[in-house]
Structures are given as structure tokens and as C-alpha cells.
Amino acid sequence: MANTPNYSWPPMNTRKVMGTRPKRVDGPVKSSGRAKYSSDLNFNGMLYGAYLTSPHAHARVKSVDTSAAEKADGVQSVYVIAAGGAEVQWQGAEIAAVAALTEEQARDAVRLIKVDYEVLPHNVLDADLAKVAAPFAQKAGERLQGDPDKAFTEAEVVSEGQYGIPVVTHCCLEPHGQVIQWQGSGDASQIQAWPSTQDVTSYAGDLGQHLKVPATNIKVKMDYVGGGFGSKFSPDAWAVAGANLSQKAGGRPVKLWLDRATEQLMAGNRPSLFAKVKVAGKKDGTITGWQGETWGSGGVTGLTMPNNVPYVFDIPNSRRNHTSVRVNGGPSRAWRAPGNQQASYITCAAIEDFAAKAGLDPIDVFAKNLGYAPAARRDTYGLQLTKAAELADWKKLWHPRGQSGPGPIKRGLGLGIATWQGAGHASQCRTIINPDGSVRVEIDTQDLGTGTRTIILQVVAETLGLPMSQIQLLIGSSDLPRDGASGGSTTVGGVSTSSRRSSVNALAKLFEVVAPDLGVQPDQLEATDGQIRVTGTPGKSLTWAAACKKLGTASISEMGIFTARGDAAGMTTGGVCGVQIADVSVDVETGVVKMNRYTAVQDCGLIINPRLAESVVYGAVIMGIGTALFEERSMDQQTGKMLNPDMEFYKLAGIADVGEIQVHLDIREENDKRGVIGLGEPPAVPICGAIGNAVANAIGVRVPNIPMTPDHVLNALEGRA
Amino acid sequence: MSSQKDPEHTGKPKRGFSRRGFMRGVGLGSGALGTSLLEREAVAAPPPAKVVGPGPVAITLKINGKPVNLKVEPRVTLSDALRNHLDLTGAKRVCDRGTCGACTVMMAGKTVYSCSVLAIDAQGKEIETIEGIGSPEKLHPVSAAFWNNDGQQCGYCTPGFVMASKGFLEEHANPTVEDFKRGLGGNLCRCGTYMGVKAAVLEAAKTLAPAVGGKKNG
Numbered sequence: 001m002a003n004t005p006n007y008s009w010p011p012m013n014t015r016k017v018m019g020t021r022p023k024r025v026d027g028p029v030k031s032s033g034r035a036k037y038s039s040d041l042n043f044n045g046m047l048y049g050a051y052l053t054s055p056h057a058h059a060r061v062k063s064v065d066t067s068a069a070e071k072a073d074g075v076q077s078v079y080v081i082a083a084g085g086a087e088v089q090w091q092g093a094e095i096a097a098v099a100a101l102t103e104e105q106a107r108d109a110v111r112l113i114k115v116d117y118e119v120l121p122h123n124v125l126d127a128d129l130a131k132v133a134a135p136f137a138q139k140a141g142e143r144l145q146g147d148p149d150k151a152f153t154e155a156e157v158v159s160e161g162q163y164g165i166p167v168v169t170h171c172c173l174e175p176h177g178q179v180i181q182w183q184g185s186g187d188a189s190q191i192q193a194w195p196s197t198q199d200v201t202s203y204a205g206d207l208g209q210h211l212k213v214p215a216t217n218i219k220v221k222m223d224y225v226g227g228g229f230g231s232k233f234s235p236d237a238w239a240v241a242g243a244n245l246s247q248k249a250g251g252r253p254v255k256l257w258l259d260r261a262t263e264q265l266m267a268g269n270r271p272s273l274f275a276k277v278k279v280a281g282k283k284d285g286t287i288t289g290w291q292g293e294t295w296g297s298g299g300v301t302g303l304t305m306p307n308n309v310p311y312v313f314d315i316p317n318s319r320r321n322h323t324s325v326r327v328n329g330g331p332s333r334a335w336r337a338p339g340n341q342q343a344s345y346i347t348c349a350a351i352e353d354f355a356a357k358a359g360l361d362p363i364d365v366f367a368k369n370l371g372y373a374p375a376a377r378r379d380t381y382g383l384q385l386t387k388a389a390e391l392a393d394w395k396k397l398w399h400p401r402g403q404s405g406p407g408p409i410k411r412g413l414g415l416g417i418a419t420w421q422g423a424g425h426a427s428q429c430r431t432i433i434n435p436d437g438s439v440r441v442e443i444d445t446q447d448l449g450t451g452t453r454t455i456i457l458q459v460v461a462e463t464l465g466l467p468m469s470q471i472q473l474l475i476g477s478s479d480l481p482r483d484g485a486s487g488g489s490t491t492v493g494g495v496s497t498s499s500r501r502s503s504v505n506a507l508a509k510l511f512e513v514v515a516p517d518l519g520v521q522p523d524q525l526e527a528t529d530g531q532i533r534v535t536g537t538p539g540k541s542l543t544w545a546a547a548c549k550k551l552g553t554a555s556i557s558e559m560g561i562f563t564a565r566g567d568a569a570g571m572t573t574g575g576v577c578g579v580q581i582a583d584v585s586v587d588v589e590t591g592v593v594k595m596n597r598y599t600a601v602q603d604c605g606l607i608i609n610p611r612l613a614e615s616v617v618y619g620a621v622i623m624g625i626g627t628a629l630f631e632e633r634s635m636d637q638q639t640g641k642m643l644n645p646d647m648e649f650y651k652l653a654g655i656a657d658v659g660e661i662q663v664h665l666d667i668r669e670e671n672d673k674r675g676v677i678g679l680g681e682p683p684a685v686p687i688c689g690a691i692g693n694a695v696a697n698a699i700g701v702r703v704p705n706i707p708m709t710p711d712h713v714l715n716a717l718e719g720r721a
Numbered sequence: 722m723s724s725q726k727d728p729e730h731t732g733k734p735k736r737g738f739s740r741r742g743f744m745r746g747v748g749l750g751s752g753a754l755g756t757s758l759l760e761r762e763a764v765a766a767p768p769p770a771k772v773v774g775p776g777p778v779a780i781t782l783k784i785n786g787k788p789v790n791l792k793v794e795p796r797v798t799l800s801d802a803l804r805n806h807l808d809l810t811g812a813k814r815v816c817d818r819g820t821c822g823a824c825t826v827m828m829a830g831k832t833v834y835s836c837s838v839l840a841i842d843a844q845g846k847e848i849e850t851i852e853g854i855g856s857p858e859k860l861h862p863v864s865a866a867f868w869n870n871d872g873q874q875c876g877y878c879t880p881g882f883v884m885a886s887k888g889f890l891e892e893h894a895n896p897t898v899e900d901f902k903r904g905l906g907g908n909l910c911r912c913g914t915y916m917g918v919k920a921a922v923l924e925a926a927k928t929l930a931p932a933v934g935g936k937k938n939g
Contacts, residue, residue: 024868026876027871028857028868030868030873030876030879031864031867031868031879032851032852032855032861033811033850033879034811034856036810037813039813040810042805042808102794102805173815173821173875173877173878173909173911174875174877175815224876226813226875226876227877227911259817260815260818448875449873449875449912611871615874615916618913618914618915618917619874619912619913622913622915622916623913646816646818647818647820647821647909652821653915654905654906654908654909655901655908655910655919656903
């Protein structure tokens with residue numbers, strides 16, 4: 001090619017496929033139950049694995065006796081994960097695994113494994129620092145900015161509050177695990193894994209390091225993943241255990257998936273964060289000082305000092321202290337905007353309390369202090385506060401805190417905010433155009449249900465001027481060009497950029513071949529409506545099929561490479577804000593909080609498929625409503641055990657719990673020019689803040705700790721919080 | 722929240738799945754329940770229970786209109802029989818104890834949580850799984866409605882939701898949103914697709930209305 005290809009997105013008003021609302025392309029196979037998730041796979045000769053996990057929150061394994069298990073019916077292999085001498089630091093930690101001919105045999109066999117434990121002291125408490133034994137709570141830093149003492153001395157209004165957000169679990173419906181087969185040994189090993197992962201790209205390399213097998217000898221395949229939310233990146237101990245069970249059983253494939261209890265105990269949770277906050281300010285709502293003590297836990301490693309509290313607002317005079325609490329619970333994992341829900345909740349609650357103390361409307365107080373927000377976001381937040389207030393009927397429905405009128409049902413409104421990056425990750429994609437006109441796109445990404453398959457096809461169809469149905473897309477295999485982990489809302493920006501580039505490159509090759517036939521230079525051609533034609537000249541054209549036929553026997557195969565090191569060229573950027581408003585009713589006799597209506601105003605960039613983008617925002621809000629109203633990992637200090645490692649007492653929101661939800665995506669040319677920005681995480685941030693504030697607004701007192709369950713609400717009403 | 726499939730809770734479906742009914746049914750000979758309940762059931766049920774197992778027993782299930790022979794231990798649930806023995810993996814194993822609805826199938830014309838039915842107890846009953854009601858190429862109207870309204874993301878809960886919706890709509894021809902919020906309260910989604918699910922059920926209700934025409938709501 002003579003010139004640098006022009007990869008930039010076609011102008012918004014000329015797009016034919018991007019920006020439209022096609023249904024998700026894997027909808028039929030999912031809706032008919034035919035989508036084969038890795039946990040659905042059955043192979044000839046496949047063995048079933050089962051796990052033995054620690055019943056203790058903290059213990060030293062003195063000995064593991066597997067002799068009875070090895071002799072049990074159907075058992076083909078046994079693998080010890082925590083041998084004598086090992087220390088286990090949470091209930092549910094892996095001790096050993098068994099592979100047997102049937103699942104029932106495997107489960108029976110693990111019960112025959114005899115483990116002798118020396119039980120060690122544990123801590124599972126984090127909410128109440130006073131109750132945490134000294135060795136488990138460690139001061140973890142102080143940060144001082146400006147002169148907070150002066151700010152509090154001179155303040156016209158000082159508010160004070162306590163807030164907390166507990167550990168919640170990811171509770172992916174498809175548990176963690178994999179089917180895995182390890183044949184041979186050492187460098188002669190051949191490993192095939194069928195995992196449930198958010199990161200097909202790195203899986204082989206990670207697993208290879210654990211197993212000391214070259215990554216080139218490991219193949220990974222995954223067509224569908226049943227939820228991840230940040231908890232399914234690395235291959236994890238169960239992949240190592242499963243692989244070893246397979247090898248020991250002569251290379252038969254082993255299906256090893258966590259049962260629900262184990263899933264809840266150790267396969268993903270979000271760290272807690274609690275805070276005591278004082279806010280200083282003026283009567284007009286200007287905030288001048290922040291004093292915050294935070295504490296929380298992400299497991300046995302505690303929790304480092306969060307650097308984002310207060311959230312978004314960089315308050316000039318502040319003192320921040322943090323205590324790291326170590327709990328003997330399953331380790332935390334990334335959760336859909338890690339650290340942001342906690343920071344947003346504490347900040348938005350403290351500002352709402354300040355507004356209530358000052359007798360002001362919180363929308364005005366948030367707006368008044370936007371000068372503390374990052375300069376690039378201020379205007380957008382301002383517009384969003386106005387838009388969200390309008391959509392939520394704020395002017396009509398909001399009332400000063402507690403002035404909810406007579407009767408036991410109190411209605412209230414509250415708001416929360418979000419920020420996130422979401423620029424695309426490094427990504428490589430291949431587009432193949434064959435002489436018969438068929439097109440294949442190859443990329444090793446995964447579709448978490450966000451619609452990744454669909455939006456790649458929209459980008460390629462737009463680029464090649466073809467219908468989506470004419471393009472074959474392969475994803476989810478280690479044989480394909482490298483994309484990256486689906487985390488940080490980086491997937492859509494990455495895959496759209498690389499698939500656009502590979503398709504532009506492939507098309508340029510096709511133009512070179514057919515240009516002589518049309519009597520023009522390649523750069524005078526365009527692909528549109530299934531034709532290759534001289535730009536703007538419908539009469540001078542070849543059909544797609546006729547053009548491809550000119551390739552003779554040689555297919556075109558072109559890569560599109562995006563390194564994410566300054567080479568985005570405007571195709572993908574990061575940096576979005578969001579404002580959300582909850583409208584709730586609280587029964588002050590029962591403490592039950594009911595969602596009336598929820599409003600999510602979401603900043604965005606170029607939206608490839610508004611239908612799927614809206615679904616992602618709805619989903620983030622609904623997941624957030626679950627965490628705000630119901631979800632909490634409940635721990636018992638006496639035994640060190642989780643009391644609700646299940647789905648009947650660990651409650652997710654159901655269809656009747658979520659109320660009405662309205663989503664406003666700010667799709668317009670000005671935003672479109674920012675390029676593609678990921679949306680998986682930002683709308684998942686503000687919900688606890690919005691709902692917590694709405695409850696306070698309704699009942700007149702702050703309910704400090706999420707979730708807004710009847711006991712928390714009634715305790716706050718009775719002054720017991 | 723949580724399951725509202727029990728008619729004693731909803732006051733709606735007259736012959737729907739009930740935990741109490743399930744307990745009565747499975748109490749005989751399953752060995753899975755507390756002795757006091759078994760003793761009481763024994764008084765109420767004079768003929769002695771047929772004892773099978775504990776090893777694998779040959780059973781015949783009628784699935785999607787066809788008899789299928791398999792050998793399973795008596796403790797194997799219907800969902801595990803479908804998934805592990807018959808490669809019918811539309812029904813998912815998620816909570817494995819009757820909370821989330823991902824394993825929903827139809828048995829004798831009623832929706833059941835297949836994780837909470839023993840395979841041996843499912844003998845002699847018509848079992849309909851999602852594989853029996855359509856294909857990707859020829860979607861059942863309820864499946865099509867879930868696709869049309871984006872009532873799915875990761876899709877792991879979708880087959881259970883489709884079966885639960887189908888079962889619900891067969892008994893409630895013209896449901897209001899309030900009706901099916903209760904009727905589908907026994908199915909959980911983690912991606913948060915309930916807005917799409919609501920729209921899907923409303924669409925499916927309209928599509929199916931002629932087929933179930935005469936029946937009144939409730």
C-alpha cells in the first residue's frame with residue numbers, strides 16, 4: 001500500500017451497520033439452550049472431579065491421608081493441593097481433589113480423605129473495628145492535604161457520618177472451573193483446556209507457568225462464559241488440580257467445577273470498606289474540608305489505603321487515615337469497577353449528609369462543588385445532574401430529608417455518581433477474504449454477554465460493505481490472534497479497533513487487485529452495499545463476489561494491530577462519568593425498601609450497538625440494586641464460617657425487586673468523536689450511593705451500612721445503628 | 722424476593738410446582754429427609770416403599786417425547802441425569818438446591834427445578850427440556866421473544882427462564898407485569914437482564930395467546 005490506510009471511523013451519519021440495533025448474534029443459540037458453555041461439555045472417557053476444601057477459617061494441615069479415597073469405587077486419580085505443613089487461611093481453601101468415573105463417586109471419595117488440622121486463631125470481622133483483635137487490624141497510612149484543621153475550625157456547617165459497604169460475592173451463575181486434559185509429560189505435554197474465563201488470551205501462558213509446560217503446548221477453547229464480573233481472569237488452582245488429575249489418570253479429560261458453596265466461599269468477592277467521615281463547608285454548600293477514617297478488608301492480605309476517597313471530588317483540605325483489616329475469608333477479586341462502588345458510596349453518602357445538615361438540595365451541593373472534579377469531567381457532570389434530575393422528576397418528588405409526610409410508607413430520592421476509563425486494550429485481529437467471497441474474522445477474545453461477537457461483526461460489516469450474516473467470526477480460542485482480558489471495560493475499544501484495522505487492511509488488498517479492472521487507482525474505490533465501486537459512482541462497480549473472484553486462488557489474510565500505546569488515533573479513548581438517581585419507598589414499620597424507579601444517565605463515546613449498550617447499563621444497575629438491597633457475605637466469628645455460601649441466604653435481586661429503570665445514553669456527534677469507550681463498569685458504580693441516599697432522604701436518618709435490609713433500616717430508625 | 726413458585730404464596734397457579742408437594746412426593750423411599758417426616762409419611766402411605774440402590778439402577782425417562790434408558794444411582798437428580806448422562810445441557814446447574822431456577826424443565830406439564838427432583842422419581846412422567854421446544858434455526862416463540870428483547874447477556878440463566886416463562890404462560894394467558902413478576906420470581910439472573918425478560922414475556926404472551934386462548938388469567 002502506498003498510503004497509510006485510513007482506519008478512522010466512518011462519519012456518524014454515513015454508517016449503515018454501526019450505530020444500528022441488530023439483535024445479539026448468539027441470541028438464538030443461547031435462547032434455545034444449545035450454547036455449549038465449558039461447564040456443559042461432555043467427552044468420551046471424561047472423568048468427574050470433586051474438591052475437598054478446608055472447613056476451618058485458619059489452620060495448619062498436619063497430614064492428608066488419601067489412601068481410602070484412592071481405593072474407592074471409580075476413583076482414577078487423587079491430587080493433594082495442601083499437603084502436610086501447609087497453612088490454609090480461609091474456609092473453602094483447597095485441600096485435595098479427586099477424579100472418578102462418575103460425579104457421585106468423586107464426591108464420595110473426597111469424603112474419605114482424612115485431614116488432620118491444627119486449628120489456628122482466625123478473624124472474620126471487619127465492620128466493627130472495636131471488635132477486631134489487634135493483630136488483624138493494622139494502621140495503613142495517613143494522607144494530609146491542605147489544612148483540614150483550619151477548614152473545620154472555620155466551617156459554617158460540619159456534618160458527620162458513618163458508612164459501610166460489606167463484602168459481596170460475584171456469584172457467577174456458571175461457577176469457576178474447567179474441563180481439562182493433560183496428555184504426556186514435560187515438554188512433550190499436550191494440554192487442552194476448556195475453561196470459563198474472561199481472559200482466553202493469557203490462559204495458556206499462565207497455566208503453563210504453573211505446570212511448567214510450554215504455553216505452545218497448551219490449547220484453550222471457550223465458546224461461552226456464564227458470567228465473570230471480574231472474578232474469572234487467571235486459570236486458578238482448580239485448573240492446576242484438574243490438569244494434574246488428568247495426567248495422573250492417563251490423560252483422560254477431567255471436568256472439575258466448583259460447587260455453589262465453594263464458589264461462594266473462595267471464587268470471588270469484593271472487598272469491604274467502612275468509614276467515619278466529617279465534612280466541613282459553608283452554608284451555601286461549598287465543601288471546604290474532609291476528614292475520613294476508612295477501614296476494610298479484601299481477605300488475609302487486608303486492604304491497602306484507597307486513593308479514591310473522597311471520590312471524584314478532590315477536596316482541598318483533607319485528612320485521611322486507613323486501617324487494613326485481615327480476615328480469614330476467601331480472597332477478594334476484581335469486581336466490575338474495583339474500588340469504585342465503595343468509594344462512590346462513602347463519598348456520595350457523606351456529601352448527602354452534608355447537604356441535609358446544611359438544609360440544601362444535594363443536587364445543588366454536588367453541582368456547587370464540581371470545581372473539585374477533574375477539569376475534563378466538570379461540564380459533563382453538570383449536564384448529567386440536570387438531565388438525571390429531569391428524568392427522575394427530582395423537582396417534583398424530592399423533599400428535604402425526612403419530610404416524607406404521614407403514613408408508614410416514606411418515599412425518598414437519592415443520587416450517586418461514577419467515573420471510569422474504559423479505553424480499549426491492545427488487540428490483534430485477522431480478516432480473511434476468500435476468492436469465493438466468504439469472509440472470516442479471527443480474534444481470541446471472549447463474549448461475556450456484553451455483545452462482543454455482535455459488535456465485531458457490525459464493525460467488519462460496516463467496513464466491507466457487507467451484511468453481518470455474510471461474515472464468519474471465530475473467537476475464544478488460543479489458536480487465534482491475541483486480543484486481551486475482558487476487564488476494565490477495555491474489550492469493546494480493543495476489538496473494534498483491531499477488527500476495523502484488519503478489515504481496512506484486507507479491503508485495501510482487494511482494492512489493489514480489482515482497481516485495474518475498474519480503471520482507477522485503489523484509493524479511488526469504496527466498498528458499500530455488497531459492491532466494490534468507484535467512489536461515488538454506482539455505475540462503475542463490481543459485485544463483492546465478482547471482485548473476490550479476481551483473487552484467483554489466493555485468499556487475502558490481513559492483520560489489524562492495536563498496541564494501545566498511543567496508537568489509538570481517536571478510535572478509542574477513555575474517561576466517562578455517570579449520574580444516577582434512585583427513587584425508593586421505605587416501609588418504616590417493616591424496614592422493607594422498595595425500588596420505585598431508577599434513573600441512569602451515562603456518558604459514552606461512539607456506540608456501536610445502542611441495544612446492547614443499553615442492556616449493559618440496565619444489567620449494571622440491576623446488579624447494583626442487588627448489592628444495595630440484599631447482598632452481604634455473612635460471617636460467624638465463633639466458627640470462622642460463612643453463614644450464607646449458597647443462593648437462598650445470599651440473596652440476589654429477582655425480577656420483582658428492581659422496579660422501573662430508565663437509561664439515558666448520551667449518544668450524539670460530539671461524544672461519537674471521542675471514539676469507542678467501554679461501558680461495562682461505569683454504570684455499575686453509583687447504585688449503593690443512590691439507594692443509600694434515597695433511603696436516608698425517605699426516613700430522615702442515615703442507614704450507615706449497605707445493604708438496605710430491614711434489620712439495617714429498623715436499627716437506624718431505632719437509633720441502634 | 723426469592724422463589725414464588727409455591728402456589729400457597731402466590732395464590733395464583735392452582736396446580737403449579739410446590740415445595741410442600743415436592744416434599745410429599747419425594748419423601749417416599751428417597752431416604753433424603755428427616756426421620757420424623759418419613760415416619761409421618763409412612764403412616765399416611767401404607768404400602769411399603771420400593772427400595773432401590775444404592776448402586777446404579779436402570780431407569781427409563783420419557784424426555785421430549787422419547788423414552789430414554791439410563792443407569793443412575795438413586796441419588797442422582799434429574800438435572801444431573803440430563804446433563805451428565807444424556808448431554809442435555811440446556812438446563813444448568815447453578816445453586817443445585819431449588820433457589821435459582823436455572824435448571825427449570827417441565828415435568829408432567831408443570832415447571833420443576835430439575836435439581837430438586839430425583840431422576841428415579843421422574844420416571845413415568847413426560848419431561849420436556851428446552852431442547853424439546855425448538856432449535857436455534859426454529860426458535861420456540863418464548864425463546865424468540867428472549868432474543869428479540871435482549872432478555873439475556875451471558876445467557877446461563879436463559880434456558881431456565883425460557884422454560885419457566887413457557888410454563889407460566891401456559892397457565893396464565895394474559896398476564897400483567899405484576900403477575901409474572903411473581904410467576905418468575907423463582908428464577909435469578911446475575912447479569913441483570915430483567916428489563917429484557919419483562920419485555921420478552923409480554924411479547925411471548927401475545928404470540929402464544931391464540932394457542933392458549935380460552936384460558937383465563939389465573
